[in-house]
Amino acid sequence: MKRDLLLFISFSLLVMVAPQLFSGGYLMNVLVFVGINTMLAIALNLLLGYAGQISLGHAGFFGLGAYLSGILTATYGVNPWIAMPVAAVVVGCLAGLIGFPILKLKGHYLAMATLGLGIIMYIVFNETVELTGGPSGLSGIPNLKIAGVTFDSDVKNYYLIWGVTLAVMLFSLNLANSRVGRALRAVHDSEVAAQVLGVNARLLKVQIFALSAVISSLAGSLYAHTMTFISPASFGFNFSIELLTMVVIGGLGSIYGSFLGAALLTLLPEILRGANDYDIIIYGSLLIVMVMYMPGGLVRGIPILFRKIVRKGEGDHA
Amino acid sequence: MNVKVMSSVLAVVTMLFSATAFAAAPIKIGALFAVTGPAAFLGEPERNSAKMVIDEINKAGGVKGHKLELVTYDTTGDATKAVQLATKLIKDDKVVAIIGPSTTGETMAVIPVAEKEQIPLISCSAGSKITDPVKKWIFKTAQNDSLAVGRIYEYLQKTKQTSVSILTVSDGFGASGREQLKIQAAKYGITVVSDDTYGPKDTDMTAQLTKIRGSHSHAIICWGTNPGPAVIAKNMRQLGIKTPLFMSHGVSSKKFIELAGEAAEGIRLPSGKVVVADILPGSDKQKKSLMAFVKDYQKHYKAEGDHFGGHAWDAVMLIRNAVENGADTAAAIRDQLEKTRGFAGIGGSFNYSPQDHAGLGKDAFVLVEIKNKDWVIVK
Amino acid sequence: MQFDQILQYTLSGLSTGAIYALIGIGFSIIYNATGIINFAQGEFVMLGGLLTLSCLELLNLPLWAAIPCAVAVSTVVGILFERLAIRPLRHPTPINLVIITIGGSILIRGLAMLVWGKDTHAIPPFSGDNPIAIGGATILPQHLWILAITLIIIIINKIYFYHTISGKAMRACSYNRRAAGLVGIDVKRMVLFSFIISSAMGAIAGIIIAPLTMTAYDVGVMIGLKGFCAAIIGGMSSGISTVIGGLILGVLESLGAGLISSGYKDAIAFIILLLILFIRPQGLFGKADSERV
Numbered sequence: 001m002k003r004d005l006l007l008f009i010s011f012s013l014l015v016m017v018a019p020q021l022f023s024g025g026y027l028m029n030v031l032v033f034v035g036i037n038t039m040l041a042i043a044l045n046l047l048l049g050y051a052g053q054i055s056l057g058h059a060g061f062f063g064l065g066a067y068l069s070g071i072l073t074a075t076y077g078v079n080p081w082i083a084m085p086v087a088a089v090v091v092g093c094l095a096g097l098i099g100f101p102i103l104k105l106k107g108h109y110l111a112m113a114t115l116g117l118g119i120i121m122y123i124v125f126n127e128t129v130e131l132t133g134g135p136s137g138l139s140g141i142p143n144l145k146i147a148g149v150t151f152d153s154d155v156k157n158y159y160l161i162w163g164v165t166l167a168v169m170l171f172s173l174n175l176a177n178s179r180v181g182r183a184l185r186a187v188h189d190s191e192v193a194a195q196v197l198g199v200n201a202r203l204l205k206v207q208i209f210a211l212s213a214v215i216s217s218l219a220g221s222l223y224a225h226t227m228t229f230i231s232p233a234s235f236g237f238n239f240s241i242e243l244l245t246m247v248v249i250g251g252l253g254s255i256y257g258s259f260l261g262a263a264l265l266t267l268l269p270e271i272l273r274g275a276n277d278y279d280i281i282i283y284g285s286l287l288i289v290m291v292m293y294m295p296g297g298l299v300r301g302i303p304i305l306f307r308k309i310v311r312k313g314e315g316d317h318a
Numbered sequence: 319m320n321v322k323v324m325s326s327v328l329a330v331v332t333m334l335f336s337a338t339a340f341a342a343a344p345i346k347i348g349a350l351f352a353v354t355g356p357a358a359f360l361g362e363p364e365r366n367s368a369k370m371v372i373d374e375i376n377k378a379g380g381v382k383g384h385k386l387e388l389v390t391y392d393t394t395g396d397a398t399k400a401v402q403l404a405t406k407l408i409k410d411d412k413v414v415a416i417i418g419p420s421t422t423g424e425t426m427a428v429i430p431v432a433e434k435e436q437i438p439l440i441s442c443s444a445g446s447k448i449t450d451p452v453k454k455w456i457f458k459t460a461q462n463d464s465l466a467v468g469r470i471y472e473y474l475q476k477t478k479q480t481s482v483s484i485l486t487v488s489d490g491f492g493a494s495g496r497e498q499l500k501i502q503a504a505k506y507g508i509t510v511v512s513d514d515t516y517g518p519k520d521t522d523m524t525a526q527l528t529k530i531r532g533s534h535s536h537a538i539i540c541w542g543t544n545p546g547p548a549v550i551a552k553n554m555r556q557l558g559i560k561t562p563l564f565m566s567h568g569v570s571s572k573k574f575i576e577l578a579g580e581a582a583e584g585i586r587l588p589s590g591k592v593v594v595a596d597i598l599p600g601s602d603k604q605k606k607s608l609m610a611f612v613k614d615y616q617k618h619y620k621a622e623g624d625h626f627g628g629h630a631w632d633a634v635m636l637i638r639n640a641v642e643n644g645a646d647t648a649a650a651i652r653d654q655l656e657k658t659r660g661f662a663g664i665g666g667s668f669n670y671s672p673q674d675h676a677g678l679g680k681d682a683f684v685l686v687e688i689k690n691k692d693w694v695i696v697k
Numbered sequence: 698m699q700f701d702q703i704l705q706y707t708l709s710g711l712s713t714g715a716i717y718a719l720i721g722i723g724f725s726i727i728y729n730a731t732g733i734i735n736f737a738q739g740e741f742v743m744l745g746g747l748l749t750l751s752c753l754e755l756l757n758l759p760l761w762a763a764i765p766c767a768v769a770v771s772t773v774v775g776i777l778f779e780r781l782a783i784r785p786l787r788h789p790t791p792i793n794l795v796i797i798t799i800g801g802s803i804l805i806r807g808l809a810m811l812v813w814g815k816d817t818h819a820i821p822p823f824s825g826d827n828p829i830a831i832g833g834a835t836i837l838p839q840h841l842w843i844l845a846i847t848l849i850i851i852i853i854n855k856i857y858f859y860h861t862i863s864g865k866a867m868r869a870c871s872y873n874r875r876a877a878g879l880v881g882i883d884v885k886r887m888v889l890f891s892f893i894i895s896s897a898m899g900a901i902a903g904i905i906i907a908p909l910t911m912t913a914y915d916v917g918v919m920i921g922l923k924g925f926c927a928a929i930i931g932g933m934s935s936g937i938s939t940v941i942g943g944l945i946l947g948v949l950e951s952l953g954a955g956l957i958s959s960g961y962k963d964a965i966a967f968i969i970l971l972l973i974l975f976i977r978p979q980g981l982f983g984k985a986d987s988e989r990v
Contacts, residue, residue: 287800
């Protein structure tokens with residue numbers, strides 16, 4: 001318990017101090033997106049890693065949060081601080097409603113159903129041109145303001161986004177270690193066994209699905225107010241797959257793993273910038289290699305790898 | 319030799335070196351092109367053309383002693399990446415101007431960044447709302463889709479074919495075209511009797527065309543980029559629909575004729591002049607630079623120079639002219655750009671002003687028809 | 698609504714549906730033998746078309762030689778995929794399988810992009826493109842090829858699965874893998890066979906549709922997903938049910954695009970998918986699944 005708290009505090013300190021190390025510049029912009037992606041990866045991880053339910057459509061909830069908040073503020077002049085919670089509540093209710101029929105499904109069927117859901121949401125974003133601006137996107141979304149400070153620069157957005165992300169991390173860590181978290185893991189292992197023990201598996205799954213959607217919606221709203229412009233292209237099937245990759249590569253069921261996965265996948269295009277056409281191949285190969293040789297994700301795989309190397313070194317010296 | 323002479327010699331030498339060093343300070347121009355991804359047919363020729371003309375300018379000694387340095391990033395057609403990379407160009411690479419992006423969606427995303435950081439942006443995409451309303455730091459070299467639509471409607475009005483069905487692709491290019499087709503209809507006395515869309519990856523549009531056939535319009539206007547329009551042309555042939563078909567400038571390339579095959583015969587579309595450079599009358603002001611561009615591109619890249627590449631070429635040349643007029647900071651370049659008059663580029667004759675950052679007029683397009691797998695100009 | 702128009706929508710829908718059916722059967726075969734949903738199935742459709750193009754243009758083969766060549770190479774890719782990505786998997790949980798096949802599809806697509814570029818390419822139709830009139834509607838000769846070849850493949854499938862030893866062995870695997878292994882069936886070999894058959898079928902589907910729709914490195918994605926919808930509607934059977942599922946999907950899509958809205962055309966397939974999964978997950982013709990607790 002204490003160790004966990006210490007870990008979290010050191011991580012938070014690192015996050016807060018990082019801008020000083022990188023003193024503005026382009027990297028700040030990338031780190032803002034790492035923050036948003038971490039939030040999304042955690043949301044998906046709660047559903048996938050803890051409750052064991054596959055979703056290939058999470059980009060849809062992300063987009064829904066972005067568009068609801070964006071439209072309310074840009075077109076109807078609502079205050080962003082009202083629009084964001086409203087969007088979150090709407091998305092939560094929607095997810096709850098859809099969750100009941102969808103979570104009856106398991107495994108591949110659930111994967112495909114969520115995939116279909118995500119694609120339908122994308123098509124709606126694209127087609128409802130009067131509301132969303134269609135494929136040309138929605139611009140003029142206002143930045144967020146607190147007490148006279150407008151969040152319109154990378155550094156300011158970094159603190160805002162990461163503030164929320166750290167709060168989400170803390171919340172999720174608590175959830176994982178609570179009764180709810182244990183119930184989730186029970187459902188993951190064996191739904192019937194959990195039900196026999198008195199866990200209302202169906203309700204729990206829907207609740208987690210809704211929670212996951214709400215966090216994604218929040219990330220979406222923050223994204224909209226940071227970018228001031230959104231278009232359907234960012235919320236399609238490809239991004240849902242990217243999110244899934246982040247969670248799996250980072251480590252299922254590990255909150256810090258989500259951060260690792262998000263960081264890696266957001267920074268990878270930057271590192272691979274020169275390789276252009278080859279990056280899609282590297283991406284696919286990475287997926288395959290990670291699943292085959294490090295199924296626990298980086299967060300578990302790296303310590304194991306480290307220990308193997310150390311042990312080998314000791315063996316040589318003996 | 320005493321110390322005094324030595325130090326004066328040293329001082330003079332140092333001054334000479336710093337003078338040359340100062341004169342050789344390169345002007346850094348940033349470029350955001352969608353070289354890979356769904357808009358690669360735009361970004362790749364744009365990047366190639368930009369590189370080609372910058373290399374030539376530098377080989378000829380640069381502009382006013384400055385070499386031009388091009389920093390290109392691939393946005394993959396993603397608006398989010400475009401914003402990130404625009405920030406990178408401005409903050410890390412410290413460019414004084416940005417060319418691109420390739421698509422309207424990306425441009426709209428990048429505009430707030432350019433405006434805030436006060437760096438002039440010359441976009442290579444077609445959306446009219448990039449420069450309408452005018453924004454201080456934003457220019458464009460691609461012809462407005464409003465001009466393309468106007469060209470078609472003008473012809474239709476002249477030939478008294480005033481009821482049209484429109485079939486547009488559901489991406490940024492198609493959506494912008496659709497908007498213009500609907501807005502400008504009344505001005506030319508055109509009625510849009512049927513309004514349908516198709517997806518960029520759709521492979522069969524017979525359903526939409528069957529519906530359109532039932533509307534009995536005088537003409538069908540299709541707005542999209544390859545391969546959709548080719549499928550539509552072929553579908554029309556299959557369904558035996560004889561209504562005159564018009565396309566957008568998005569398919570003014572030999573590739574479209576290749577894909578559509580026989581179904582391409584008789585299709586009319588507004589095209590940038592580069593595609594018909596060789597059959598333009600000698601009196602045309604742009605003919606010389608067009609022919610030079612086409613020959614050059616062919617030599618460098620063994621491919622046909624098209625008007626997408628031309629947008630980037632125009633953008634580089636406009637910046638070059640601005641630097642030629644003494645500008646070397648972002649603000650000065652912007653001011654000089656705004657003063658551009660009568661620059662005969664690939665896309666047309668450019669005339670910028672404080673109210674007009676798109677710079678082109680109706681002469682930017684000619685109406686062409688496909689005959690015998692090649693282009694002819696429609697009078 | 699005019700009868701002509703409905704007839705046209707239906708005919709167009711049938712030929713698209715036949716393609717969905719072929720791809721759906723490919724999904725079902727692998728799923729039944731291995732329990733894996735192969736997200737890379739659509740990529741074999743893409744490979745079929747592009748490989749035929751290369752055979753025609755680079756190797757200058759005539760059409761009747763190019764097609765078997767293309768199918769053969771696609772099948773080799775399928776085998777490689779199974780050997781390198783599926784077989785060595787130590788923890789075959791659904792999530793891992795989903796990710797690996799998605800990774801595989803991305804990889805294949807990336808390699809295709811490097812080899813053939815991003816351009817769209819046209820392939821000549823098998824027997825010309827003069828429209829054929831049926832009632833007040835028209836179809837192309839290529840449509841007839843599509844329907845004919847689909848029918849032939851279904852017949853071959855039926856014969857294989859019900860009248861040959863290896864086919865029956867594969868069916869045994871799909872009912873109960875453990876029991877099949879116990880009676881001496883080499884389950885690993887069956888897995889390989891299922892990939893071979895599916896990639897071949899996918900390639901053929903890609904080849905017969907390429908003259909109509911043209912081909913490029915990314916045609917596989919959407920068509921793979923729709924093929925999967927067809928398989929779900931048909932209850933993951935490798936026979937006539939999936940075919941009917943595909944045809945229904947194609948026709949509904951076509952009618953929806955023409956009569957309701959062209960913009961939401963793609964959504965139709967996925968809405969149907971969701972409805973089937975919610976209301977009758979075993980497909981229109983399947984029997985309800987029972988799960989071991």
